[in-house]
Amino acid sequence: xxxxxxxxxxxxxxxxxxxxxxxxxxxxxxxxxxxxxxxxxxxxxxxxxxxxxxxxxxxxxxxxxxxxxxxxxxxxxxxxxxxxxxxxxxxxxxxxxxxxxxxxxxxxxxxxxxxxxxxxxxxxxxxxxxxxxxxxxxxxxxxxxxxxxxxxxxxxxxxxxxxxxxxxxxxxxxxxxxxxxxxxxxxxxxxxxxxxxxxxxxxxxxxxxxxxxxxxxxxxxxxxxxxxxxxxxxxxxxxxxxxxxxxxxxxxxxxxxxxxxxxxxxxxxxxxxxxxxxxxxxxxxxxxxxxxxxxxxxxxxxx
Numbered sequence: 570x571x572x573x574x575x576x577x578x579x580x581x582x583x584x585x586x587x588x589x590x591x592x593x594x595x596x597x598x599x600x601x602x603x604x605x606x607x608x609x610x611x612x613x614x615x616x617x618x619x620x621x622x623x624x625x626x627x628x629x630x631x632x633x634x635x636x637x638x639x640x641x642x643x644x645x646x647x648x649x650x651x652x653x654x655x656x657x658x659x660x661x662x663x664x665x666x667x668x669x670x671x672x673x674x675x676x677x678x679x680x681x682x683x684x685x686x687x688x689x690x691x692x693x694x695x696x697x698x699x700x701x702x703x704x705x706x707x708x709x710x711x712x713x714x715x716x717x718x719x720x721x722x723x724x725x726x727x728x729x730x731x732x733x734x735x736x737x738x739x740x741x742x743x744x745x746x747x748x749x750x751x752x753x754x755x756x757x758x759x760x761x762x763x764x765x766x767x768x769x770x771x772x773x774x775x776x777x778x779x780x781x782x783x784x785x786x787x788x789x790x791x792x793x794x795x796x797x798x799x800x801x802x803x804x805x806x807x808x809x810x811x812x813x814x815x816x817x818x819x820x821x822x823x824x825x826x827x828x829x830x831x832x833x834x835x836x837x838x839x840x841x842x843x844x845x846x847x848x849x850x851x852x853x854x855x856x857x858x859x860x861x862x863x864x865x866x867x868x869x870x871x872x
Contacts, residue, residue, distance in 0.1 A: 571610065571611065572611075572649065572650060572651045573611040573612065573613055573649070573650045573651070574605060574610055574611065574612045574613070574650065574651050574653050574853055575612075575613050575614075575615040575645040575648075575650040575651065575652050575653065576598050576601060576602055576612060576613070576614055576615055576653050576655065577615040577616060577617070577618075577638070577641055577642065577645065577652055577653065577654045577655070578594030578595070578598055578615075578616070578617030578618065578654075578655055578657070579594065579617075579618055579634070579638055579654055579655065579656040579657035579661035579664065579665075579827075579829075580592070580593070580594045580595065580617050580618060580619045580656075580657055581618070581619065581620050581630070581631070581634055581656075581657050581658065581660075581661070582657060582658050582798075583620060583627045583630055583631050583634075583658070583660070583699070584627065584631050584658045584659070584660030584698055584699030584700040584702075585657075585658030585659070585660070585698060585699075585700040585798050585799075585830065586696075586698060586700070586798040586799050587798035587799075587832050587835070589798075589832040589833065589834045589835065590656065590657055590658050590798055590829070590830055590831060590832045591619075591657060592832075592833045592834070593655060593656060593657060593829075593830075593831040593832070593833060594617050594655045594656070594657065595617070596831070596833045596842060597655050597828075597831060597842060597845055597846065598614065598617070598655055600842060600846045601653070601655065601845075601846055601849050601850070602614065604846050604847075604849075604850045605849075605850060605853055605854060608850060608854035608855075609854070610853055610854055613650065615641060615645060615652075616641050618634055618637050618638055618641070620634060621633070627699065628699070628717075628718075629717075631660050631663075631699050631718065632717040632718050634661070634664065635660070635661065635663040635664030635667070635718060636664065637664070638654070638661060638664030638665060638668060639663075639664045639665070639667045639668030639671065640668065641668065642654065642664065642665055642668030642669055642825065643668040643669070643671045643672050646668070646669060646672040646824070646825070647672055651823070651824075651825065651826075651853075652665070652668070652669070652825040652826075653825070653826050653827070653828075653849065653853065654825070654826070654827035654828075655827070655828055655829075656827065656828070656829035656830065656831075657829055657830075658699070658700040658798065658829060658830060659683075659687055659700040659701075659703055659783075659785055659829045659830055660699040660700045660702070660703055660718075661703075661827065661829060662687075662703035662704070662707065662783055662827060662829070663703050663706050663707065663718045663720060665781070665783070665825060665827045666679070666707055666720075666722055666723070666781055666783070666825070667707070667720040667722050669779075669781055669824045669825045670720070670722035672824075673778050673779060673824070674778060675777060675778030675779075676724055676727055676776060676777040676778060677722060677723060677727070677777060677778070677779060677780065677781060677824065678727040678728070678772065678773030678774055678775075678777035678779070678780030678781070679707070679723055679727065679728045679729070679773055679780060679781050679782075679783065680729055680731065680766070680769045680770065680773050680780065680781070680782045680783070680817060681704060681728065681729070681730045681731070681783045682730075682731045682732050682782070682783065682784045682785065682788045682805075682810070682814075683730060683731075683732060683733065683783070683784075683785040683787065683788050684732060684733065684734050684735050684785065684787040684788050684799070684801040684804055685701065685733065685735050685736060685785070685787070685799070685801075686704065686730060686733055686736040686740045686741065686744060686751065687700070687701055687702065687703050687704040687705070687740075687785075688702075688704045688705045688708070688710070688736075688740035688741075688743050688744050688749075689701045689702050689705060689737070689739065689740050690702060690705050690710055690711050690712045690713065690743075691711070691712060691713040692712035692713065693712075693737070693739035693740065693743070695737055699718075700798075700829075700830070701740075702718070703718075704723075704728075704730075705719075705740070705743065706718045706719045706720060707720055707721070707722055707723045708721065708723050708725055708728070708747060708749070709721025709723075710743060710747075725744075725747035725748045725749045726748060726772075726776075727772060727773055727775070727776065727777050727780070728749050728750070728772070728773070729749075729750045729751075729752065729768065729769035729772040729773060730744075730749065730750070730751045730752065731752050731757070731762075731765050731766060731769050731788070732752070732753075732754060732757065732788040732804060732805050733751050733752070733753045733754065734753060734754040734801055734803065734804065735799075735801045750768075750769075750772055752765045752768065752769065754803060754804065754805075757805070762805060762806075762809045762810065762813050763809075763813050766813045766814070766816065766817065767816070769817075770816065770817055770820070774820070774822060777822075778822075779822045779823065779824035780820075780822060780823060780824060781823070781824055781825045781826065781827075782814070782817050782818070782823065782825075782826045782827075782852065783826075783827050783829070784814075784826070784827065784828045784829070784848060785797075785828075785829050785830050786828065786829070786830050786831050786841065786844070786845055787799050787800055787801055787804070787830055788804055788805050788810070789804050789805050789806075789807045789810065789841075789844055790802070790803060790804035790805065790806065790807075791804070793806065793807040793808075793840065793841075793844055794807060794840065794841040794844045794845075795835060795836065795840065795841060796831060796832050796833065796834075796835040796836025796840070796841030796842070797830050797831060797832060797835070797841065798830050798832050798835075799830070807844040807847070807848065810848055811844075811847045811848045811850075811851040812851065814848055814851050814852045815851045815852065815855050817852060818851065818852030818853050818854075818855070819855055826849070826852055826853070828845055828848065828849055831845055
């Protein structure tokens with residue numbers, strides 16, 4: 570029986586380069602809900618979490634928000650629903666995946682689709698932005714316990730990054746030392762995205778109970794998805810990712826999915842929103858019969 574999908578909002582941009590990503594859940598959740606229902610999925614609208622107005626310290630605010638998000642995600646899982654978290658900036662991953670891990674007895678695997686490595690700690694970050702740190706937290710790496718975000722719920726052997734093309738030497742050295750598989754864009758161009766995603770899925774499912782999929786929209790080339798906080802040239806094709814991600818989402822062992830870093834005010838024609846919706850629809854409903862559906866959507870009218 571198909572699992573009910575719970576759409577959960579992580580409406581904050583406190584950790585990102587552009588705080589406007591806090592508006593993403595309000596924009597995307599109704600579109601995703603309608604699209605999933607149209608393809609026959611059962612959905613429920615979960616909580617959308619926002620910062621407390623009185624909280625002035627970003628690190629503490631994000632820590633509290635991630636704790637709340639983890640509780641919401643864990644509750645969805647315990648009720649038999651599949652959590653689909655829509656951010657916000659990528660710092661929300663600390664809450665999403667710690668919440669999923671809380672409901673499991675075995676290992677959690679991870680497919681991390683992103684232009685960046687997100688593997689800094691406060692001591693290595695060049696910017697201090699929290700959205701560049703969540704993978705390090707989830708892998709148990711942190712050099713400032715005051716942040717309170719380190720969970721260590723992921724084993725490096727079960728994690729694969731796909732689409733990387735912008736990073737600093739410190740985080741690359743960290744992931745290499747830990748043994749995390751990173752599939753950068755030159756390798757994807759050589760091997761093809763389908764082969765890269767097949768390898769990522771194999772890594773995330775080998776010896777694990779379940780796996781998650783974390784998608785940062787900046788993995789997509791800015792020509793197709795300009796409405797993100799930190800665009801990076803020469804990225805993945807949205808059409809190819811939507812097609813390829815269907816194999817990941819169609820697996821019963823997928824424990825959750827998140828999509829982050831959409832900035833509505835940088836997307837006046839709705840191009841990026843359409844890409845985001847089609848990627849999630851493909852992951853949660855399977856690939857559409859018409860392979861040109863995403864390309865047509867990008868050229869279409871504002872949703």
